[in-house]
Amino acid sequence: MEWEIVIGLEVHTQLSTNSKIFSGASTTYGAEPNTQADAVSIALPGVLPVLNKGAVERAIKFGLAVGAHIAPRSVFARKNYFYPDLPKGYQISQFDLPVVGQGALTIQVEPLSGSGKPTSTSSGQAYEKVVRITRAHLEEDAGKSIHGITHIVTEDGNRITTENGDYLITEDSFPRENVSGIDLNRAGTPLLEIVSEPDMRSAVEAVAYAKTLHSLVRWIGICDGNMQEGSFRCDANVSVRRPGEPLGTRREIKNLNSFKFMQQAIDYEVQWQIDTLENGGKIHQATVLFDSDKCETRMMRSKEEAHDYRYFPDPDLLPLDITPAMLEQVRATLPESQQAKQMRYVKLGISGEDANILTASREMAEFFDATLASLLKKGVGTLITPETPSAEIYAARLSNWLIGEVSAQLNRDGLDMAQCPITPQQLGGILKRIADGTISNAGAKEVFRTTWVEQRNFDVQFTDVSAAFSVERVDAIIEAKGLKQVSDSGAIEKIVDEIIAANPAQVADYRSGKDKVFGFFVGLAMKASKGKANPAQLNDVLKKKLAG
Amino acid sequence: MSLTNADVQKVARLARLAMTEAEIESARSQLSGIFDLIAEMQAVDTKGITPMSHAQDLSQRLREDKVTEADQRELFQSIAPQVEAGLYLVPQVIE
Structure with missing residues (x-):
């Protein structure tokens, strides 16, 4: 018999503020224990919380990005429980009046290949789905x-x-x-807890939602998304039911800190629930933990022992009013959305797959935009030839460079896009020099790598620092390395004439229809020109002369 | 509204309060009195009135996102019962 899987996710995103949500203590990760635990973080008597504007702005930014209603007035509440890493005896959170109301997130679900899990409802076809977001609220982290x-x-x-x-x-x-x-260094770190509706119907969908959300919070710059450091923590509410029946009893899997574990934990949990029900058992509401070593979920506490949090409005904090002016201020800081950028790239003729890669991080997409803008702009490094490639041609070449050479170099050096040692203008300059025939593709790679290496260590390499990172540096390197192609038709013709004269047998072969010999001539000509002959021009001249 | 001793015991347990039988009895009658007051207030017609979440009709002031607190661990830990390796020590807690 068929079972329907129902999954909702609660995601705690750590907001990327400098200071804590209710005090001016630092939020930097990895400090010596308790050196960032100020009087508010350790809850000394008499301290009062003062709300961080940066945390509120980030919450608004998220709400706007998922098209949610932003509450003009929201309220902080105390969630009471006892645990040593919560020194106040309550966590300041939001309860019935959260800052972000209902919104939605569109996800692309691409079923994993070869995942023949019986619990997976996916049929192997990629599809789009809208997951509703119930709410998102601000709260403080515990220690x-x-x-x-x-x-x-x-x-x-x-x-x-x-x-x-x-x-x-x-x-x-x-x-x-x-x-x-x-x-208690982490105590008081601002969190935005994002709660979804139980709209997901497979582990694959849950992972797709979590990944989309992860990418969104990084894209809009509210969270660094570092899962190892706990900046993005997921809890999954999982239940199963017969299609059409009311929701089954759910169990909550806590603290899923990787997408792989999320997939495994949900798959295991779903199978466990189905087995239990099919063997005549009953599901009891409970909180479970995923043991990644044994690859199974284990009960942490049953709901009978569940906490009664006794929420009530925190008298230490006044209601949070968000004015239309503040809303507009934050809206102005929202970057172009990932989807909008992807669509724009596809319109430029880039494949959907490549557009996805280019927009995987905002840094990469912004690098692409800046480089393309520099390519289409007149001015420094303008093409020598009158003919300018179209935006589409440049976009395709640029996309290849970013996904190929640039990504490869970043990987090799263990850098991310934000640390890329080459400026968009310089990459643009290199592409222009390929387009106007000044350098070959191979030459371009050499210029690129030289620029990369010297700027990565630019303290050491440059006596005149002003030369580094300038677009003129590209031409200077081409000059210094002698990478200019020979585009002088006279010089090329002379080389070709000499080769034809020296190899009559091969010329005869070619003329009798052995086209393959052509490569032999190209090789010789390139060698004679020390690799500097403009290949397109060389081809033309060779063809013409060989034809006789 | 009349509370039972079991209600009081539950609330006391949630608040981690140890109470004697006599204390429970006295708390029960006091808490019942508070609930009576609440019942009285709830009988008032408040249709059309926006609920207040704070006694003061003001809104929260926001602080600029700046680090203003220096490390005072040594001072704070000088009054802690037990510290080790910069950590506050507490009786073992495992949920």
């Missing part, structure tokens, strides 16, 4: 508890290793039994 301190003292004798990382020991009084360590 970190370091359990199971293993008392391992490393060789230098002053660090302890725990499953959560290394910590410096200040005294030598370890080991100590039955303690947990509390690091």
Whole structure:
């Protein structure tokens, strides 16, 4: 019998502010424990929260990006529970009046090839789907508890290793039994919790939604998306039912910190629920954890023991009013959407697949835009030839360079696009020099790599720093490396004449119809010109002369 | 509205309060009184009135997103019962 899978996701995105949501403590990741835990973070008596404008702006930005209603007035509430990494005894969150209301996210679902999971409803065909977003609300993160301190003292004798990382020991009084360590650096870090409707019908759809959301929050610059550091954490609510019946009882899988684990955890959980029901069992509402080693979900707590959070409006915080002026201010900072950029690229003749790659990060897309703009602009590095390639031709060549050479170099050097040592204007300059025949493709790669390397270490390479990163540098390198192609027709004709005179047998072969010999002549001519002959021109001259 | 002792015990457990039988009894009658007051307020016709979420009719002021707090770990940890490796130590908690 058939089962329908129902999945909703709750995603905690850490907002990329400098300071915490309710205090001026730093949010930098990886600091020594508790060095970023100020009086508000550790909840000393008498402190008061003051809301961070940067966090509010990021929440609005997200709301606008998913077409959601932004509440003109929203309210902060206390969510009460006891845990040592929550020193106030409550988390400041939002409850019945969140800042972001209903919105929607369009996802592209591309079923994994070869995933023959029985739980997967996907039929192997890519499709588009709209997932409704219920709400998104602002809240503070809790601190970190370091359990199971293993008392391992490393060789230098002053660090302890725990499953959560290394910590410096200040005294030598370890080991100590039955303690947990509390690091409150993360306490008070702003989070935007994004809640979806239970609209997803397979693990594949859930992953597609999570990936789209992940890419969106990075695109609009509200979250760095670093899943290892916990900047993007997903909880999945999973249930199964017979098609057409009311929703089944759900179980919540907590803390899925990779897309791969999300897929595995949901697949396992769905199969477990189906097996349980088909064997006559019942599903009880519960919170479960995914064990990635055993690849199974395990119960963390049942809902009977579930927390009664006793939400109430936080008297320390006044309602948050978002004025139309503030809304418009934030709207003005929204970048062109990823989808709009993709469509624009496809209109330029770039394939859908390549458009996806080019818009995988905003940095890459902006590099593409800036380079194309420089190519179509007159001025420095203008083409020598009167004929300018069309925007489509340049776009295609540029796309090839970015996806090929530029990406390869970035990978090799372990850099991301934001750290690309070459400017869009310089890449534009190189492409112009190919277009006007100054350099060959091979020559262009050499110019590119030379520019790349010297600018990556530009402190060392340049005595005159002003020369670095300029578009003139491209021409200077072409000159210095002698990469200019020979486009002087007289010179090329002379080379060709000499070759034809020296190889009468091959000329006769060619004239008797052996076209393959042509390559032999090209090779010789290139060698004679030390690789500098303009290939197009050389071909023309060769064909003409060989024809006799 | 009349609360039972079990209601009081539940609330006390959620608030991590240890209460004696006598305290529960006295809290029960006091809390019941508060609920009576709430019932009285809920009987008032408030149709068309926007609910307030704060006693003051003002809106939240926002702070610029700047780091203003320096590290004061040493000072804060000087009053903590137990610290180690920069961590605050608490009795082992595993959920």
